[in-house]
Amino acid sequence: MxxxxxxxxxxxxxxxxxxxxxxxxxxxxxxxxxxxxxxxxxxxxxxxxxxxxxxxxxxxxxxxxxxxxxxxxxxxxxxxxxxxxxxxxxxxxxxxxxxxxxxxxxxxxxxxxxxxxxxxxxxxxxxxxxxxxxxxxxxxxxxxxxxxxxxxxxxxxxxxxLSVAARAVASRGLVTHADAVVVSGPGTIGILAALVCKHLGARVVLKGPERDVAARSGLAAQLGLELVAELPPGYRPNVWIEAAGAAAALDDAVRELSVLGRLVVVALYGSPPVVAANDAVRKELNVITSYSxxxxxxxxxxxxxxxxxxxxxxxxxxxxxxxxxxxxxxxxxxxxxxxxxxx
Missing domain, CATH: 3.90.180.10 (Medium-chain alcohol dehydrogenases, catalytic domain)
Known part of the structure; x- marks a missing residue:
């Protein structure tokens, strides 16, 4: 040839x-x-x-x-x-x-x-x-x-x-316009995952620790994203995209997700996290992983x-x-x- x-x-x-x-x-x-x-x-x-x-x-x-x-x-x-x-x-x-x-x-x-x-x-x-x-x-x-x-x-x-975020949100999380979503971790994948949620018509809140909120609030505003350290009063997500790689974020997800909610884990962890498995079982949460x-x-x-x-x-x-x-x-x-x- x-x-x-x-x-x-x-x-x-x-x-x-x-x-x-x-x-x-x-x-x-x-x-x-x-x-x-x-x-x-x-x-x-x-x-x-x-x-x-x-x-x-x-x-x-x-x-x-x-x-x-x-x-x-x-x-x-x-x-x-x-x-x-x-x-x-x-x-x-x-x-x-x-x-x-x-x-x-x-x-x-x-x-x-x-x-x-x-x-x-x-x-x-x-x-x-x-x-x-x-x-x-x-x-x-x-x-x-x-x-x-x-x-x-x-x-x-x-x-x-963005393709990694798209897989987590759309292919694995099956997010639609009917969903209320939290994305934990305002890093690269977290920000992009929140943008995928917006593209699909879902309401989405991007959540991070106060230092990240302070550092990235201006960027979030430019992107049209709601970035918070604490969830808005009364906001009850049925989908949670965990992109922080932090055990505390998994705890938040299990606590805040509604019954039959979907927890999509796209982050990797420095050490194996401990999850409140009994609480997840009682809520019948769907725990889904996403990779690449x-x-x-x-x-x-x-x-x-x-x-x-x-x-x-x-x-x-x-x-x-x-x-x-x-x-x-x-x-x-x-x-x-x-x-x-x-x-």
Whole structure:
């Protein structure tokens, strides 16, 4: 198969953020040869790549991430432009795309059910294969989704985290306009989950500790979100999206949810939380978990971003890729809901 290229020449090398060891702060930016797309792959010029909690764990050298191989280029929250195509593809050079982070083997029962999360041989960009914190990244056709024309790249870089929120709210939580929702944790996923609830027509309250309310009240107002430290008097949710990763938030959810309510847990916890299980049983609460996202969740995320093309300006702090240490410092301090690097 021939490789189709754009008319403009490409450089022979580009910067890439590479894991060099299992020690803390062992991510370095090097010049690397451009990746060569194999059959069924395209070469994407990265415009922005978001950094998330998994990337921060790798930067910190935390336990549980030693399976990410040294030599891996980080980054799975990718938006960029196709510049080379190896083979036949409906996605032509010059198309702006986002990448679905995970892919399965295609042959197992989980993949037959279009559930790549359950594939024992799944691959994840930026973790088990090279990602997009680089000038260029090669990605299979099947993992690409074209970005609608009027969504700027700075907003499109939110697609992957928004897809995680969309899965928690819409696919797993089944939220509709008839629901009263609380989202606990005004971090990236919490804010985006609240926006998904609004898109679906539900009433939603975003809840966090007083320090977070003070820090994010202005942003919440710009987003049209109600951010509180205590629930409004008389507000009785039937759905609770737990995005804080705090045991206290789970306690709040079990206490405040109405009978037969739905508790959707999308957060991960530093240590196993203790839940008031007897109270949850007596209320017959539906406890649901949500992890990662799938292609349909990305598509919903892009529909939401079409309604809010300004979200990138409100939520994303851009750092040059070569200043990767500064980028991770900002991620660790929660400077912005989303930190992205630009090659």
């Amino acid at each position: 021939s490789i189709s290229t754009k008319s403009l020449p490409l450089p022979t090398s580009a910067p890439a953020a590479v894991r060099t060891s299992l020690q803390p702060r062992s991510i370095r930016v090097f010049e690397q040869d451009l990746p060569v797309p194999g059959p069924g792959e395209v070469l994407v010029r990265t415009e922005y790549c978001g950094l998330c909690g998994s990337d921060l764990h790798i930067w910190n050298g935390d336990d549980g991430y030693d399976w990410v191989p040294c030599g891996t280029v980080l980054g799975h929250e990718i938006v960029g432009t196709v510049v080379r195509v190896n083979g036949s593809s409906a996605i032509a050079p010059g198309t702006r795309v986002v990448a679905v982070a995970q892919s399965g083997c295609g042959d197992c029962p989980a993949c037959a059910s279009e559930y790549a999360n359950g594939c024992a041989h799944r691959l994840t960009l930026g973790l088990s294969q090279d990602g997009g914190a680089a000038g260029f990244v090669r990605i299979p056709f099947a993992q690409l989704i074209p970005v609608p024309e009027h969504i700027p790249a700075l907003t499109a870089v939110l697609t992957e985290p 996202s799938h292609r349909a969740d990305y598509q919903l995320a892009l529909r939401i971003l079409q309604e809010r093309p300004d979200l990138g300006d409100l939520l994303v702090d851009v750092v040059p890729l070569r200043n990767i240490a500064l980028a991770f410092e900002k991620v660790g301090r929660g400077i912005a809901p989303k930190v992205a690097v630009a090659p």
